[in-house]
Amino acid sequence: MNTGKRKKSMTRYKQQELKIVIGGFLAVLVLTLILGFAVTAKKAPKKVESTTSGKENAQTTESSSNESSSTQANTEAQSTEESTEEESTDEEESTDEEESTVDENSSPFDPQVISIDEGNWEMTLLNANYKLPEGYEPELTPAIPGSGESLDKRVQPYYEKMYNAAKAEGILLTPYSGYRSIATQTRLHTNKVNSYMSQGYSYYESEIKATHWSMLPGCSEHNFGVAMDICNTNDDFNLTEQYAWLQKHAEEYGFIERYKGDKTEYTGVAAEPWHWRFVGPENAKKINESGLCLEEYLGKTD
16 A cells, blocks of 8 residues: 555656656746847847948948039039139230220320322322321412402312302302311310310210311311311201202312211211312312212222
């Protein structure tokens, strides 16, 4: 009986021991699994951090590259801009240098003193480029008897004949302004220059503008005694019967309309339909037939 109880007691003991072993094994297994999950869980964030870090490094590298490229582009742009500014500055300095060559207080004209060909004196060219010799004075006589206006004595007979021919047809070609002394021409020209300067133009600019209306002293045909302003100096003289008669008959007496409106670029003088210049009957006919002004006809349009 006791022996049987011992065997049963031993058997229970072994069974309990086996259960403990198995339980311990299972506990170890469960613990191992738990630890394994824990380790895995801990490693996973490290991988993410590593990946994130890699991205951040890549972004940092890319950003650095972009900043480098941007810096280089900005440097190149700045260099180009500075170069453009330098070129612009050079151009401005060049323009300033060119402009500075014009002396606003000096005359734009430097006329050449001419030598009068006594064999062809009537074709002597006078304008802002050509000037009478210093001290030149023509021999004068009244344009018509009783007139206070004079002409070179070689021109006067032709004007008187023209005057009488027109008068016979009821047209009066009254002498208005013939010969002028250098002193008178200087006064007229200076007054014109001063008029433009009072409007704010420089002396240089005023000289150019004034010469369109009042020729430089010594360069005027009035100083030579070969020209007459007839009747008046009104802008509408070209609408008068006197002008119509002159257009038709003046060349017969050696006179030409010297300053036509469509020839200003060559003569340098505005239209003056009242200003008639003696060149001789033959020359007057040829010039009128050519349709040229005196500068063009003589080949001196410089």
